[in-house]
Amino acid sequence: MQNLFEFLRKHYFYFLFLLLESLSLFLLADYNEFQRSSLYSTSHAISGSVNNVFSSISEYFSLRKTNKVLVEELAKLHSRLPEAYYQTDTVSHYRKDSIISLEYKYISAKVISNSTNKRNNFLMINKGKIHGIQNNMGVIIGNKIVGQVISVSPHFSWIMSILNKDSRVSGKFKKNNQLVNVEWIGGNYRKGQVKEIPKHIVIMVGDTIITSGNSDIFPEGLLIGTISNFTIAQDENFNNGEIFFSTDFNSLGYVEVVIDIMRAEKEELKASFKSQ
């Protein structure tokens, strides 16, 4: 017995280690069991009260994550808006469910590279082919336009920003549905050009330009910007205006990619028309 105590005393470091280590591993392995015990409620009360005190601080550090969750939620909600549905009036005498069917779907993505200071600006986002993104899909932020997908890899996509010489957006006046084209000629990243405004249209500073929905890229009714200036041309058929973009391209965090579910059908229809 004397020897046993002596042995334990001499090697207590090992025994204490084994004891504490097995206690930890036991807690780790048996966590679910532990959650039902009273010890758990005590420990939770302690950590809960401390957490309460510090939540206002730690909340701040998870803002980014919270924001991401919110944007994803917003994308889900967008998919359920009436605008996202395709009206199939002609079959209204069938089942009630088929009056509308989903036309647009939205995927949120994080902008991981962006520029506004070049002539041709591009963005990169952290979603790609495996998330269902394809070329020529529109990219928006909230109800404002951002650009168009031009290249996809499995996990990433390149977006051609509106701030690009090859970008041409089909828009219209919100007040009277008159079609116009919106382009960017470089320089100030908040200002673009509105081309081909018919002569008879009365332009006012502050007129809202929205997407027309004529191109297959953007759904109808997204904000492009407001007219900030215009010139009346004397000897041409069209007037030109200057537009103030609603989108602040320099502060894009999370964007949404618009997936047009009926795109294949639309393209098929166009192709069949051309081949005739």
Next chain:
Amino acid sequence: MDITSRTVFLNIVRFFFLIFFQVLILNHLNLGGYINPYFYVFFILLLPFETPRWLLLLSSFFLGLGIDLFTNTLGLNASASVLTAFARPFVISIISSGTESLIGNTPSLKNQGLKWFLYYTISLVLIHHFALFYLEIFRFEEFFQTFVRLLLSSTFTILLILISEYLMYPKTK
């Protein structure tokens, strides 16, 4: 205050500071989705040489448990910390040549020199992170992915420790 009670006080303050620093700031840092430093292990590294071994184990156990309470991973950080504390005396005896290296009260870059301190920090941080990361997934399916995460996070933790050492003892000799 005499030197002993001052050391005890300093370590108690460090204990709580490192727990809060870890759970309130570092745990929210997730650089590149891969790197999450576990800087709190610095506490175990900085305990005085003369710390009784039972205190070394117990304080490390409660340090890990403190982190676990906030991350809802009861036992995970505790077991990694206890293992690190257990390994500490062995690491010290392996890397020290005779007693002359153990000058000063606590292990430090200044007293033991860069080489000694690097060996010391790298060994213990790797032991800690190895236990932590593999206990966390508890399977070998993601072995290499976890290994990369482990190495990146260890590197970051070691860097943080070295920076803190340099900040505490700015430019000596």
